[in-house]
């Protein structure tokens with residue numbers, strides 16, 4: 170899947186994967202240099218990296234790949250000496266004009282409306298939504314927190330843990346969520362899970378078991394199908410709510426039979442980016458109070474709001490009726506598999522004593538990471554970087570594609586580019602020809618959603634590494650009508 174090799178690090182890996190992987194296996198600086206050099210030479214030779222393409226600086230590429238800067242600089246120098254690259258003061262290191270072997274150049278870019286005559290080359294750039302900028306993971310700070318937490322851990326921390334998670338983490342999360350997201354959080358009601366989907370799995374089972382048993386969970390018209398699948402796997406129906414410019418039509422909940430809960434991305438609807446209107450927020454909580462139902466609030470990217478104060482969590486309105494769900498997947502890294510839920514008391518009692526599958530040591534490290542202030546620092550720094558990228562994206566679109574409307578820009582790690590009806594797939598194909606993997610809005614539409622579907626592109630601008638950002642943006646602009 171393109172999604173798994175989407176940043177520059179993996180972008181090199183996609184084209185140059187084997188050599189670089191083999192070099193890593195060797196482990197030495199010389200092995201890495203050889204692997205990188207061979208991989209880059211092959212990319213230049215086959216035309217995968219077109220003549221004139223500017224390569225990232227040795228410092229940036231080294232940071233993205235997690236290797237020493239000298240290793241990259243040496244590989245570049247060897248390729249300059251061989252004639253595959255050119256290096257000039259002021260214009261950086263580029264693929265040499267005559268580097269491509271005759272007959273191996275990729276097909277020229279296709280216009281957005283022209284269908285691909287043969288399968289497009291496998292994209293090496295990606296704007297798939299769903300991931301933060303992975304090469305910025307704060308390795309040194311995390312290691313420091315991990316070391317400190319490990320040294321301080323009592324011996325019982327190495328045994329089976331409380332299914333809710335370590336008290337150290339639940340305590341700092343309660344403080345953080347109250348301060349940063351307005352969540353009414355008691356550590357006794359916080360449950361740590363291995364990612365949001367793990368939390369949904371528990372909730373789906375708990376909803377069936379609570380009295381009266383839930384038979385259906387209302388969901389948004391647009392969302393991730395595998396999130397809906399968590400409920401369907403537990404035998405629950407997932408009827409969709411309508412969606413307009415004020416967000417999901419929570420007023421429709423009143424007429425829906427058998428619905429015991431509603432799943433909402435209130436602060437930043439995923440994927441359309443609408444912020445749920447205050448009246449719609451109130452309507453959801455009122456409905457839950459009146460009917461004994463629950464609101465499940467997915468606050469997946471609540472920390473990333475750019476132009477105004479973040480919208481506080483819905484959960485603050487009624488902690489007994491709203492389940493708050495947060496994750497480290499956007500703020501830190503999906504690879505941590507760390508999420509948290511703040512539950513009404515009745516659901517805490519439904520937790521199985523054997524469901525303690527989240528690594529205790531990782532939890533202790535995260536607790537230390539948050540308590541030391543490193544988490545806040547990281548989020549603040551990334552917010553600034555993402556905001557800068559978003560501004561660059563919006564400015565470039567205004568200049569080069571003024572007819573394309575951008576929406577959902579106030580928050581999160583992606584925006585939507587609205588497209589004329591019927592053009593979504595042709596733009597995605599055009600992007601493939603530019604070496605760029607993109608997803609359309611239609612992939613997220615609930616199959617039973619009311620009304621007409623919308624054509625649009627999901628632009629996950631946070632995903633590229635710094636070195637891949639400029640070529641990725643350029644490829645996007647060239648793909649648009």
Ligand SMILES: Cc1ncc(COP(=O)(O)O)c(C=O)c1O
Nearest residue numbers: 299364365366439469496498508
């Ligand atoms: C809408 C939404 N909710 C939740 C999550 C978090 O999922 P997880 O914690 O399983 O990585 C994501 C991550 O991409 C998401 O897009």
